[in-house]
Amino acid sequence: MANKAIYPGTFDPLTNGHINIIKRAAELFDSVVVAVAKSAGKSPLFDSQERLDMTKNAFSTTANVEVVFFDGLLVDLAKKHGARVIVRGIRSIADFEYESQMAGMNRKMMPELDTVFLRTDPEWGDVSSTLVRDIARYGGNISNFVPAEIEKIILNKLS
Ligand code: COA
Numbered sequence: 001m002a003n004k005a006i007y008p009g010t011f012d013p014l015t016n017g018h019i020n021i022i023k024r025a026a027e028l029f030d031s032v033v034v035a036v037a038k039s040a041g042k043s044p045l046f047d048s049q050e051r052l053d054m055t056k057n058a059f060s061t062t063a064n065v066e067v068v069f070f071d072g073l074l075v076d077l078a079k080k081h082g083a084r085v086i087v088r089g090i091r092s093i094a095d096f097e098y099e100s101q102m103a104g105m106n107r108k109m110m111p112e113l114d115t116v117f118l119r120t121d122p123e124w125g126d127v128s129s130t131l132v133r134d135i136a137r138y139g140g141n142i143s144n145f146v147p148a149e150i151e152k153i154i155l156n157k158l159s
Helices: 016-028 048-058 074-081 093-109 129-137 148-158
Strands: 004-009 031-037 065-070 085-090 114-119
Touching (some): 004 016, 004 074, 016 085, 031 048, 031 074, 048 148, 085 093, 093 114
Parallel strands (some): 004 031
């Protein structure tokens, strides 16, 4: 059985922190499905297509990373792709508390599904999409937190 993992998120925008987790997951698993969630409740700055495109472009040359959009339950996406592993990045204890609740609920809905936590490398431990958007909105420098192409997309969106 192929060792396939799903890495879900809102990616509003994709940051270097997410990229760090995806690259490491791509080394650990045969294939990784990066799942861009609609996350309507978060009122994303970038629409679903924009988030999908920026994530696809960032991994266009990584053979075992596929980027998809989803609007539904993560467990249903896992079943659709035949994946039994969810990957999530953990930056802090606060992340762990939130993530462990989600992992538990997902497992209640799909008992064969496991969530694997990767500790976000310390370099990206304080990065969040909200903070990146805020810094950019008020003219701060975000070049250390997102790839150059995504920095351009963010600045263009906010101009
Ligand atoms: N580096 C940098 N930032 C990171 C990070 C990392 N390694 N890991 C997470 N983050 C940040 C994100 O930028 C994001 O910041 P923001 O809140 O400022 O936007 C935050 O941590 C969490 O975002 P993300 O990882 O994208 O997760 P999310 O909470 O937006 O997404 C879903 C959660 C989509 C996985 C979850 O809601 C889901 O599964 N939805 C589908 C519906 C479902 O099945 N619900 C039942 C679940 S039990």
